[in-house]
Amino acid sequence: MKHKILIIDDDESVLFVVKKIFEECCEVLTASGGEAGLEAIRRENPVFVFLDIKMPGMSGLEVLELLKDTVPAPLVWMLTGEEDMETAMRAMESGASGYITKPFHIDQLRHIVMSAIAARETKRHGGTPPDDKPWHLAQKKTDK
Template sequence: MKKRILICDDEEGIRESLNLILEDDYKISFANNGEEALEYLKKESTDLVILDIKMPKLDGLKTLKEIRKALPQQKVIIATGYQSIETATESSQLGAADYITKPFETEKILKTVSTIIHG
């Protein structure tokens, strides 16, 4: 059975890009924003969440805080096009498994996801 990944990003192009990279090896689901991701996680289990930082309504770091409250063991990768030491540090302090920057390199994404999901 394929491991499950939830991709949460408000940009359709990013969701599609990650889907193309990951769909052969993983079952992919999508959320357009943090609120949708939290609703999804209330109903479904997933092996990994890839979470954008900059999103309308509920940004990625606030979403990560809420995920930690509800599902402390949930594995989360923070993805951003706006890399900064502050967001990387905060992501790590909130328990993100990794912090990756856009645009994504296919091999790096595959390796990072595999390492986090499979150990």
């Protein structure tokens, strides 16, 4: 069975390309905006979620807050432009597993999803997740 991935972004072209990137390996769902995204998470229970930070209406951070008590919690990675670094760091504190800046490299995107899902599978089956090289740990980079 294919893994379910959800992308939440208000930009149609981003939704389209990310869907195309993963459509072979996984079942890809898209949601335009925060409320729709939340809806989709509750209804479809994806294992991995790409969440855009800046959206009209409900923002990425707000979605994260509301996701806090969801079980099982999906893996959430923030999609952010460079101008949003501060918010990305705040998102990590709110439960996001990481962030990637736009425009991103496609291999990186694929690697993130694959290794994150693999790590979760291993944990679920009681093993230790594979060594996460070559990612270096998140740096606390703020603009204040």
